[in-house]
Amino acid sequence: MKSIIFLLILLICPCLIFGQKKFEVSFSFPDSTATKKLSFFYYDCQLRDFISVPASYHHHKAIISHSYNTVYAQIYVEYGSADLRPGMTIFTTEKPAKVTFSEPINEADPFKNYTLVNAQDPKQEFLAEKEYIKEAQNTYRQIYDSIAPNWKSEDSLDFKKIKEAKMAIDRKRLEYITSHSKSYSSFYLFEKYTIRALPPDLLLQQFTTTFPATFRNSEEGTSIKKYLLNRAIIEEQKKAISFTANDINNNKVIFEEIYNKKHVLLVFWGTWCPPCIAEIPLLRKIRQQYSKEQLEIISVAVGSAPEKVRQFIKEQQMDWMNIVDNDKINQLYQINAYPEVFLIERKGNIIYKYSDYPDPNLGNLQQILAARADTH
Known part of the structure; x- marks a missing residue:
């Protein structure tokens, strides 16, 4: 019986067996003062982003470790605290890796003289x-x-x-x-x-x-x-992808249920994004032109604190549905620049995407809305 259960675990949950890989990398320097200016990151393929990882410091050495889900652990290291932050990339595995700098770090070219153990340096291939x-x-x-x-x-x-x-x-x-x-x-x-x-x-x-x-x-x-x-x-296919989330007021939002009933304007923005903020009055104008039976506006705030979003909702009179995203919805919709706007008609057909072509003052969007939302 135990062997059958184990076999089922292997078949159903392979990630439990194979997904928990862990890297450990030590960075050694002749001058310990340099380590405090270093920042360490690893790549998470599910989040599609480099994630900061803290280091522990021992004399002239900085040590980082974390689980990883890529073929090789992708480690990125930055040096400095100003706008100019040189960096280096290494690939490693579960074998403990070492990066040893033979000279004190030169701020003009910090990643120049080093040797690797149990790690790959992709610099020449890049x-x-x-x-x-x-x-x-x-x-x-x-x-x-x-x-x-x-x-x-x-x-x-x-x-x-x-x-x-x-x-x-x-x-x-x-x-x-x-x-x-x-x-x-x-x-x-x-x-x-x-x-x-x-x-x-x-x-x-x-x-x-x-x-x-x-x-x-x-x-x-x-x-x-x-x-x-x-x-x-x-x-x-120009089709929307459904998602489930809670809005800023903790109401459950099932996207498919909304776009099956009416047109939806799906807006990705951030409180840190000046063009996104400049676009809000245009969205407010659109909200006033169409009833909620004709059109739903859903703004998805990315990289923004909920309290900051609440402040903008109140100040900017954002009288529509607002979601604070934890990076799942923007990844689902492949958002690489902000603001981004989709117009989705009934049954989930995407009929407009802002970044597909220039659209000053959302003029093209408003023309499409005038033709579609009034007649459907």
Whole structure:
């Protein structure tokens, strides 16, 4: 009986057996004063972000440890306290790793002289990738510099030229990744840079055919695939993805139940974002034009303290549904810049996305609303 239960655990909950990997890295310096200026981070593939990890200090040494869910633990280290914060990346495993600096840290070039034990340094591969995409980046800069000084936000043709030139960088990067597919550095670059811009169907194909099974079938690989599948739903199928959350007043919000009954304006913003704040009067105007039976507005505040959001709701008269996000909803909707606005019609069809094209003063959105919300 015990063996059957154990087998069921293996089949149903593999993450319990395989997901609890832990790294430990020690950083040694000839001068202990340098350690206090260092900041340490590790990458969490579920949160899709680098997370700060505290260090313990012993004489001339800083030690960090934490569980991780990527193929290799991705460790990022920053030095300094000003705006300019040089950094270094290393990859390691569950074997205790060491980074030893042979000289006191030079503030101008802090990560110069060091040796590694049980860790990989991807610096040279990153430099090779930068060299490979250099020409595409120069072309983008030339196009941007020729357009930007006189560009008007309503000029969608110029916007398209800039966007296509930027996409060309990612296509070139994908070429490099494909030709170095067995390297974890390429897998890292694929996730960090490429998956946000190029068409998700292309990226899913490349993901399936390019990388070895050890990468694809990992928790990290599963997270990447899920991200791309969600992108395909939003960008290609133009469908909303439902979520369940509590609003600022602790009322339960089931998104699908709302967009099945009426149009929904889904707005991602932050109290720290000046363009988001500047957009609030436009949203208030839209709220006044349409009844709640025609249109629901749901603002999702990201990276904002609930008390700060409450203050803005009161001051800005945000008379609509407000949610303070813990990064789950914005990740679901692939939000990379703020503000972002979706218009979702009944049955979950996305008929407008702000970042798809320039829309000063939400003029295009208001035209679509006038045509759709009044007649549905």
